[in-house]
Amino acid sequence: QSALTQPASVSGSPGQSITISCTGTSSDIGDYNYVSWYQQHPGKAPKLIIYEVTNRPSGVSNRFSGSKSGNTASLTISGLQAEDEVDYYCASYTTTNTYIFGTGTKVTVL
């Protein structure tokens, strides 16, 4: 199975909003609302920041929000801060009872 497609990098200035896309197929993102997003600092384990497309776990900043349209999910970071400059991965459950991750996006704060 091929990875979900994310832009390799996205950048923005402090305070701005950026959006990271995650494109799959009708066998994963398009068929389920089981899209999740993870933030990963260098050398650390991924951390869940969005689940079931739009939900934030307790303790995650409300600057992070998720959405989905068709086969593409999106993560928006509003009020961009220097601490947001890390890697982000999307993931989806699939129709073959497996999971698939995105290719990953590095966020740069200008």
Next chain:
Amino acid sequence: QVQLHESGPGLVKPSGTLSLTCAVSGASISSYNWWSWVRQPPGKGLEWIGEIDHNENANYNPSLTSGLTFSIDKAKNQFSLKLSSVTAADTATYYCARVAMRDGYNKFYFDFWGQGILVTVSS
């Protein structure tokens, strides 16, 4: 607080078997959660390897099924991965993770992760 901790050899010879264990604390391995393995080659993205439940039902990444087995040890509250006939392409940081559950239903996302263990395949 749920915690997961991977352990195993950090170096495996080519054609050998990679064996890792994930010890779980703060939760029972016998619960209805599924328990997953995810890996990340150096400088690359995350790849889901597979998952196992308390009844030892398993789902595998179709790209990785060859030589891959999972097991669960309820007495020790841990689960394990074995990958045989490894090559340099299996060099990665391996994470174990719990698939979230709420109200008795699988929620299809990973809520707790281990810190990861780097496994290098080299002679």
